[in-house]
Amino acid sequence: MKVFVKAPAKINLSLDVLYKRDDGYHELEMVMTTIDLADRLELTLLEESEIRISSQSRYVPDDERNLAFQAAKLLKQKFQVEKGVEISIEKNIPVAAGLAGGSSDAAATLRGLNKLWGLSLSIEELAEIGAEIGSDVSFCVYGGTALAKGRGEKIKLLPTPPSCWVILAKPPIGVSTTEVYNKLNLNEISHPNTNLMVQAIKEKNYQAICNNLNNVLENVTLSEYPEVKQIKEHMEKFGADGVLMSGSGPTVFALIQHDSRKERVYNSLKGFCRQVFAVRLLGTNHLS
Structure with missing residues (x-):
């Protein structure tokens, strides 16, 4: 079986x-x-x-x-x-x-x-x-x-967020989650407005989701690993709607709604980073 x-x-x-x-x-x-x-x-x-x-x-x-x-x-x-x-x-x-x-x-x-x-x-x-x-x-x-x-x-x-493309790029480095948390200064971080993100998802407001992307671990990893910062800046330069590092990194993702822009960002990253993926947002749970 x-x-x-x-x-x-x-x-x-x-x-x-x-x-x-x-x-x-x-x-x-x-x-x-x-x-x-x-x-x-x-x-x-x-x-x-x-x-x-x-x-x-x-x-x-x-x-x-x-x-x-x-x-x-x-x-x-x-x-x-x-x-x-x-x-x-x-x-x-x-x-x-x-x-x-x-x-x-x-x-x-x-x-x-x-x-x-x-x-x-x-x-x-x-x-x-x-x-x-x-x-x-x-x-x-x-x-x-x-x-x-x-x-x-x-x-x-x-609820499931609005459908969009997610471009992921992972540089060929490893990041220690423990180290990132240890280097995080809780007195200096600018906290995300989690309620605004939740509200944006409930209202299926794609632009508000992009506007409220925030990860307090990002500054730590970006300052320690310049290649992660470079990927983020590259995605922003090529017209992604929203860009953020996931977890403690080093993967950075871009949210994009239009196919033509998705192709542009994806292709620009292919020569820049070996592990690049273009996938859809799933957002559906395993209860159904």
Whole structure:
């Protein structure tokens, strides 16, 4: 028996850090949405009680470091599942890119194993389990568009934003999320107006969404990595409607409504950066 699951990438339309909590984590307020760039997972039921990971990508670990592995192990332990699973991951989302590729794989594993192992858990229960694995996993269980608070585990679903193109460019560097948060000066940041972004999405006001794109981590990463700043300036110069870095970076995305402008920005980046994608905004959740 096999189950096939899609694991879409996410982008942050807004990312705010409110304060550092007593538990060492930061209190976040984020608006996230899924895009049509996805890993594809094939889950095969095993009679023997083991978890196997396979992938064509050399960047995907096949052991406990893999979030999909952690998701399978957690479900197995929680519900004393005797059977096992082989998880084959077709990796399309760039790794360590600020696009929640690993978190989305973990979320897809939870959704897929719920069917494969016949656990009959609700999406809310799966999202709660996802919070034990990583900050973005709860959101990725739901997918779509949402306001996330806390460490990212408190999810309030939002309507689908207006359709548009998303051009993503990832420079060939890795960015440490921990380092970016450590270098963030909470006394100096200019906080986004999250409510305005939520309102813009609810009103399907594309221009207001573009006007309110904001990520407080962006200045830290841009000052440390000039190539990220260069990509952002390049996208703005070639006429993107809105440009922002996703997560802690290094991927930068541009929102564009018109096909001709999409082609112009995409083609201008191809000679500039190796990993460039032109995809659509998804914004629909896994509840339907």
